[in-house]
Amino acid sequence: MLSKFQKQLSENLPFLKEKKLLLAISGGIDSVVLAYLLKQLNYNISLAHCNFKLRGNESDGDEQFVSHFASKNDLELFVTSFDTESFAKDNKLSIQVAARQLRYIWFHQLLQENNLDYILTAHHLDDNLETFLINFTRGTGLEGLTGIPVQNDKIVRPLLNFSREEIEEFASENKIEWREDSSNASDKYLRNKLRHDIVPILKSLNPSFLNSFQDTLKHLEQAKSLADDASVLVYKQVVTEKEGQKLFRLFDLKRLPNYEAYLFEWLQPFGFTAWKDISNLTEAQSGKFILSEKYRLSKDRDFLILEEIPKEDCTVYEIEADAEISIPIKLKTETVSEAGKSTNPTEIYVDKETLKFPLHIRKWREGDYFCPAGIDGKKKVSKYFKDEKMSLSDKENTWLLLSEDQIVWVIGKRQDKRFKIKNTTNQLLKIALL
Known part of the structure; x- marks a missing residue:
């Protein structure tokens, strides 16, 4: 197996040779064998062990075993522990998903903090088959049937071409010790049910089943x-x-x-x-x-x-007369002597004396209404949006200009007639969207 593994690395994963590698080690046979193989081939590896505190003394025993293994082989070891059950409960996750999230978050932190290059895990061919069957039974697309990738960004799985049987034989031949996880014997989880009940039947039907699976x-x-x-x-x-x-x-x-x-x-x-x-x-x-x-x-x-999904902005912004702001939008108010004749929708002219300063700028709210220039009566802003056939995104990006609680302008779109210039107007205010 050592020579086959060396060939696998040199042909398919040559970039690992000069890199600093972080090996996820549980103490089980797969990760211990992977550590042994990489050590034999003089790869630069450090070990990372998670104690999930799920099996009491057995979990602590795994940690002690890994610590002894690292010391015996002169390997750097990182160890952490998690209150996995509390994390799963607080985040409404299954124990398996919670443990996966916790360990990979920690592994990536170790990469950054210690200038390491890749995370190695000991997933093998039988793991790949079980994942395939899990996805198949739950319903999936083509991507869910292509198995576990050998590399996923910083995560690399060098043992994916090796079966559980090959790993066990190698461990036996080289008198490698490991820890047995008692939870692997339980049929509580779907993966274990498939491993114990379904996969043996498939292998009995076709002695070369794993080879056929790899071809598939x-x-x-x-x-x-x-x-x-x-x-x-x-x-x-x-x-x-x-x-x-x-x-x-x-x-x-x-x-x-x-x-x-x-x-x-x-x-x-x-x-x-x-x-x-x-x-x-x-x-x-x-x-x-x-x-x-x-x-x-x-x-x-x-x-x-x-x-x-846009972040909801409930902030109310203010603008005074003869002022300019740039947040949340660029807007300018200016006292002028006469109104321009432009029909540019980015500017309006209003009767300054009808306004209460400071003016307010905010997003629209359910129930908002205004009196659009050119029509009788009032109209809900939501109805105006609908009539204008505005998209959901356009509605969310529209701002209102208000005097106290009355809409002066659906900014850049429609003015409210209550503040329009009249024959009796003495002071004009130009409001422009810049």
């Missing part, structure tokens, strides 16, 4: 590569990017066969998983939207618009 992964990866290439080409034909938004043209999108598959590919990196809701959104009325953790996908007439 290779074919799926090639298929995904073709799909990725097509996705990039089609993306350019369907999507326009501007000012932090991605605009999906529905007419062009729906002309594609299997357009939902393209949407899946494009939106998955932004955290969207409710594919039925996304499909329904293509037929929904304007203004409807769905959210991922950080992004919003909204329907605006002939487009789907993808953008970051």
